Amino acid sequence: MMRHLLLPRCAPRAAFNVQRSSSFGASVLRAARQYSIQPTAASDSKTLDIDPRKLVIERTGKPKALKDSKDLVFGANFTDHMLTIEWDKSTGWHEPRITPYQNLSLDPATCVFHYAFECFEGMKAYKDKAGKIRLFRPDKNMERFNKSAARIALPTFGPTNLIDLIAKFAKLESRFIPEERGYSLYLRPTMIGTQKTLGVGPPGSALLYVIASPVGPYYPTGFKAVSLEATDYAVRAWPGGVGDKKLGANYAPCIVPQREAMSRGFQQNLWLFGEEEYVTEVGTMNFFVVIRNKETGQKELITAPLDGTILEGVTRDSVLSLAKEKLAPEGWKVVERKYTMPELAQAAEEGRLIEAFGSGTAAIVSPVRSISWKGKVVNCGLKDHEESGETTMKMKQWMESRQYGDEEHEWSYVCE
Template structure:
């Protein structure tokens, strides 16, 4: 694991790569009481050439810096932190699976460690990075997920921290997740506002592939307006599909009324979530106001989702050369 301490008086200390072990922190530190903390999620992939690669890691560093600013935690040099992470992965490279469906998960975390019960900017902090091998996201085969959409729970709001990767955003979502399971669904489709805007799926960004109101073939995803996490996979999908130039690609508001009408008029082609864990996860059903809205799925993985999954994983595992890859 990697650990780097920071103090207001002395700044960042020397990074240490050390054996994995428990942390020793004061029980009064602000991260335990007021969630003054943040994290990132990224992966290392072993390609058929046996080289280990990271996927667009500088985007993760940029997002982590944004989260640190919002949490009043110390700024850092993203390029230098990435170099520390590369060295850590290199030390533990034997843990990167020899598989084209598994990877090494990387979890950078930054938390306030000042021992005080005062609600204030911490004068001490700890940045650490831990690693864990992970298997395929779809361990029993890729199947479309079911979603529960209900506006009584809100994941994020404008002016809040929904566009930052803070632990409090995720801990507060667990209750709704279990209610979704009680309704026979696997994930929550988070809605926002009186018009019930579609925002995110569980911990994933959301995409709708449809024929829009102007009869245009369109891939749409909600805009980054402060309540959407700027996902690395989301950005990559937008850039890939815009490069294809085969259909309109938009960042636009979508409501449940838009979706319901489009389903009634047979204008929906696919819906899927995107994220580091799953890459692409098709949606097959949405439970909304007591009604099951069935999303078209050709087989277990519809065509566009399947194509995106292949193109992205080909880059991640080094089967397709790309400047998005960072060799460890």
Template sequence: MFSRSIAHILRKPSAFQNLGQLRFKSTTLSELSAQKVKVNKSNALKPLVPAKDLVFGKTFTDHMITAEWEEGQGWKSPEIRPFENFKILPSAVVFHYALTCFEGLKAYKGKDGKIRLFRPDMNMKRMNNSVSRIALPSFNGDELIKLIGDYLKIDERWIPSERGYSLYLRPTCMGTQETLGVNPSSRALLFVIGCPVGPYYKTGFAAVSLKATTEFVRAWPRGTGSSKIGANYASGILPQQLAAKEGYQQNLWLFGDEHELTEVGTMNLFILMKNEKGEKELVTPPLDGSILPGVTRDSIIELAKEWESETGIKVVEKKMTMPQLRDAIKKDRIVEMFGAGTACIVSPIKCINYEGEDLQIPLDPSNPEEQAGPFTKRVNKTILDIQYGEVEHPWSVVVN
């Protein structure tokens, strides 16, 4: 049983959910249900990989979750089955029109042996927004969380127990109708796979350098930037390669003629700075439809607001341009800067190349050897403490 109620999940659908689900409204359609799950355990379990040898996205557990959907019928009984290949025809729409979306969350095992998920309700809400945006079927998020809980109990041996290690979960939905035609898919497959992963940075924080790209655009308002669909990521691979050739680890995505700041690679962006009055602000771009509503992003905002009376740091969601950031850097008004996401929690930023100039970002003025500033490190530690059950918090959902 879960340690807290999740009945509040998905009560406020987005505009895209309302738009995308018009074709699925029917009282006769079968809903996704964890009670109907069929379990088929593998007869041959794979050997575990030592924690020190784990590479992100390379090793997968013994089982996976699958659930098929068909127009006019709804969701079929979900299955927990051995991890194996799918049999999909080359004419399936997912291969031709990118009808696919996904989520990323982690399962953690604390010192008490309990398995925890971190704010899974937000992942379910965001995934329902994503499927709606590309006209795939929605599902009951509570039920998928229960299915993930059942799956984790079966593959528990794959969840590392060391702090900093976890089981990365990848829920995915894709259109499987076998036809060539740009239309909503009449069939879909929802599945969840898991891979054990270690710390994003094996030696601790490692600040990154960014290439502020003016040649490419990641997303735009009223586009698909706020949804976690596969097509959003394919277009970022070439710019990432070009930035790497110049010695930069990530792109800093800019938008429009004024070069508005949006995201860092596949992460949300945060800037701890002093405004023109000398007041400290934690600035992040607003959710205007082009920014992915990150779970880590929301968590950092909520934590920073809780700390405001102590730190004096005010959270500000506002548009900011790269010329404005450059000016603030040169006037020594930038205190810290980092990206945020599920994979790494926070990724400190030490340099931004913009229009041929390398702009240096402070890390920790009190200790030049450190790769992250005090606020960045506090955010990282606080979220880790919650994820591993070091502190009790409603964001932590116990599975076992």
């Protein structure tokens, strides 16, 4: 039994009024953002890095029966094995191990339970037509994983070393990936502080583990456009906070506002920020809108900037890259800027809001039908019989082509 093994975004919600009239206040916000982006890692001392060459594999003696692909529920079924790597401040990273999937055993005083020393990633492995297993842009996941860990004083690691291990793990569990298009293996790298203490300080020990869950298409019967409630009474993230990091502590506070929105007939929250009502994210996804510019008539793909309050989504970055590659040559403008809910509402009233969608690992893209804001409905360009806009559909197709290896591209990492 391992020494540290466990049973099984949205920052804390609080009203936050930003005073922009004061130059002092502005300088404080700038300083806060800079600190948030450049934290100090727990593993800055020269200790051992993760070493894939030391991997120990213990195969299960009781392989699980495969579920019918149509019965897969996101995050409910898990594979035979798990990857674990322990860390301590004196020696660094221990030997990596792939073992049968099992519970973790942690002392009740373990710091993850008391002070939320926990961060994670969400990524997928895909099976191409030749049966090869592929990861999608794992370098971006590892970059963000390190940033998240460093921000909460957990150890960092060599990105390529962990990618190597995750690739081996995904290949070992490849039988769980159904052959049908749209299916994949969802991978959840997680890091927790494991020091037994009620004192508040950098953890002296940690556990990095990876588990996997076979998943089907987010919309098994095709795209379903969602309706949003613009949320200004609760704040997802704020300047200088940790909304740009993938921490477990960001997610639980999202649930109550989401339940409130659902009680009024909406699927998700559209998180607004400040008196200006800046549009930030939708649920736990980044948010995009397609608007026709009022002065030039040019189509613009717009999303909020990475200002420290927006999660640095891998899918977000992929959408922006694809747009610059494929839409910009057609005359589109691809923009990362602050924009407000009143601006969206005006564009909708004038017929210039063409479509809107969320982006994230689970769904790739999620089309939006409407936004409820201040007692009125802001329509996002879809006709009654439509479930997705043209741009949203194209993004999904372009992305899947690279995820499944139909188009050979540097974003697709073949597991060896």
